[in-house]
Amino acid sequence: MDLSPIAEDYLTVIYHLENEHERPVRTAEIGDEIGVTAPSVTSMLDNLDEEGLVDYTPYEGVELTEEGELVVRRLIRNHRLLETFLTDHLGYDWTDVHEEADRLEHYVSDELARRLSAFLGDPATDSHGDPIPNADLTMPEETPYTPLSEREVGETVVIEQVPHRDPDVREFLSDAGIGPGTNVTIDDVPPVDLLTVELTSETRTVTLPVRVARRIGTRSIENRSVLD
Template identity: 45%
Template sequence: MYTPVVEDYLKAVWMLQQQESPVSTSRIAERLGLTAAAVTAMVKRLDEQGLLRHEPYYGVRLTAPGELAALRIIRRHRVLELFLAEKLGYEWDRVHDEAERLEHAASDELIERLARLLGEPERDPHGNAIPSASGEMDTGRYPSLGELEPGERRRVLEVEVEEPEQLRYLGSLDLYPGAEVRVTGRSPFEGPVQLEVNGSPQVISHALAQRIRVRPEPGGG
């Protein structure tokens, strides 16, 4: 078991590695809300512990042990999110912060019991893949809603949004994982995207549409 601070760092690096690798210390500092000096000192410690590799002026990468530790905390977080949503009735814009508070205190045994209770889920309330207990997970890159052409129909797979206000807005449009969407029009120069969501007309920004992942097959279930 690692300290909550170490787990937060490993999780942050893993999340950032999904967009860029290696990860700069400035990006880690931005994500964790810390100073660059504090991050540099912790990164040095984690390098000494063999959890990541840091090359000055180049960036940070998780080692195999560091990645496995990161996936364990991500599993805890996402299983907790799903439990809060499915069993306790939390709205999807509230589960992230609550899971953040619980994830460091939850034991592996508790998480595995919750996972069994939930039917060994593969995705959390936002559609994010849940790592298995052994650290395996779906890392496929799926098309975004913003990439679809008018007339194309898909089902929402994943919503890559953490901001509660934006999640509440998307929820008001019924844009949850599993929703059936059809693009009906796209404005030029990254303008708004016109949709049908479960048969109802809606409009969202191109920026938000880019953060909604859809299943690759038309109308896929």
């Protein structure tokens, strides 16, 4: 089945929104994410429904079919392998690879993905800590990272997974000096929706909104050293 890049983008957006909200996705949510009008969304969903890639019911929402999810998993595999290649071998910063991979993911064949994965050592996760689907498109079991927001004051942890789809959050974390591999110590949890951490390598503190800290995966230093 030959799909256009924009059709694949629709499927990917539906996948992420469906997983985020755990319910059928509304057309308005898709339009907001992609930046198109409601009639454009409806037209595309009708086409994807005819192809058997989504189940779309007007006024009720849309869900991916099993076939539609396989298309997205292939794109996710391509995307995350590309991100890892760009950071590990072309010197890209982790904050800069998402859009590059978005553009390239549509043009990676299964054979190229296989070779790229082998070249990278068949990584289990990408440069943001997200799992990379296997060659058979099964999603590996996610590492049980503990959200930064659930850590106790005085704990020192390493950042293993960061949210990266939101450019504003990405920029905030980058400016704060927080990214994959950063060691931080929980400094304070004020009685508001904020969390203060100390960057171990720089001996300075950063205050994060709890809503962001919830999306940052961490591992205790002791556990990380054992696994490494």
